Amino acid sequence: VIRRAIGRRIARPWALALALLGPASALAQGAAPSPHDVAALGQAYETSYRQLRGFATAALLAELSDTAEDALIAGSHVRPTSLRDLVRHFENQAHADLRPRLCGRGEALAARGLKDAALASVGAASRDVNVRFSPAHSGRLAALLVRVVESAGPTRFCASDSLRDLGR
């Protein structure tokens, strides 16, 4: 009988583990959770939630645009840990694809100390790219990339020290 009972418990290892886990904890007695418990569970929630929200965004992009899907796979962002990572990825791509067109003239003006003209030039180039970019890329992705550039600001987006200095 005992052997059968033990066998049954072993056949249900999770139930056994949970039965052992349960009463031992201070929390199990209904005590207030420690700050450590709160922080650990709160952090676990945040991490999971961000990953799933990042996935929802990436999936939406992938479904809307073949180009976005290619970019997501090529950029090793198969597991974006957060939406911010994803946007950073697009930002990097925007750097590579758009920077010469967006920043060239602005940097030249910035080097001459013409701050307002430099910023206006980058802004104008951004709007121009917004229109002209579509044929080469999916229109939706291009619009998104340019929006990322615009939200980041030209002084952050352009690599030139002279232009970045204007933003400080």
Add this chain to the structure above:
Amino acid sequence: MAVTHRRGLLRLASLLLLVALPSVAAAQGQGDGAALHAALVRMDVLDDYLVDLTRAVIGDLVRVSRRWTSVQINGRYDPGGINVYLIDAGKLPAGRPLADFGLSNPEGNATALETARIVVVDTAFLKALVATATLMAARSLDTTQAVATVRAQGLDAFADLWDPARNPALLSAGPTQKWRLLYTGALAFVLGHELGHIALGPREAAPRAQPRPFTGRDRDTYRACPSLIDPAHRARQSVEAEADTIAAELLGALPGQLTPQQPRRFVYELGAQWYFVYSMAQGLLSTLFVTESRFIHAYVKASLGPALYDAVLLTGRREDVGSVHVFFPFGHPPDYRRAAQSVGRLRSSPYSYFYGEPHPAEQQMLEQVRERACVEVAADRSSR
């Protein structure tokens, strides 16, 4: 004078109608309630699963609501209180046996009959919550992996976890034990949401717009842009959002004003948050069956591991209709938005463990992506 007199009569008649209508609706609801209970008994679907836990949770919610005074579970219909029916929806006859009562089958979830103050919960949903939460603790899995494991092997394979007769720890563990607080808090949010519907009362949704000639992936894409497909859509979703708000308010009021460090807040606040993670994990797996997107399959495979990914794929039939509708359903606002609003409301209480934590900017980025996509979709549509 005659005109004034006639106006007075009309006003009186209107007043009488306004007074009479709610009681007519209530009487109708009571009739429906008794009939629904009789039908559930006749179909032999009532399932006394974790009744005490459910009673404790909904009892807490009802107490702080100050709207209702009593709760009964799986018993004779009580026209004066909240009635909860826990049913095994898998045993319902084929078709829509609850349609006569204005209810869709609550398969894998819960639903409310507002006029009769009835909440119907599918116990398979509750068992899946319990199995997933305990599996996370027992095997150190994250939520997505645990949800996938339950889906791949089927709920019956985990009866050792969800059946109190086989897992006595379900009844003996303390309320703030991690795995127990997850399913308790998740259940509380779901019940709070249904109580929210009851508090709001029945809302007649505006008639749907004429069906538009969207087919295939177009139809899927437009799901992210509700206002483009159905003007009534936004109204329907706003009712759901209001029900979420009431749920969050009830949960936020539970611990009381004088004892901010109660374990109870810990249970309800974190458990409610976990419910959305659970629901989004279910969505993530559902995408596998409706899209051939290389990215989505690669992501899920990396999240689950190849063996679990393959096992999940074996549980359903695959088609390529697009996965946008998984994240942007008709019935509810998207989970990420529900989570942000409800969790944000819970955290706005000064007694929240996470009070004052900033609202993540990433949420706004996702909305920006969606809105941008919808602008493109609208432009594309108008150019056709």
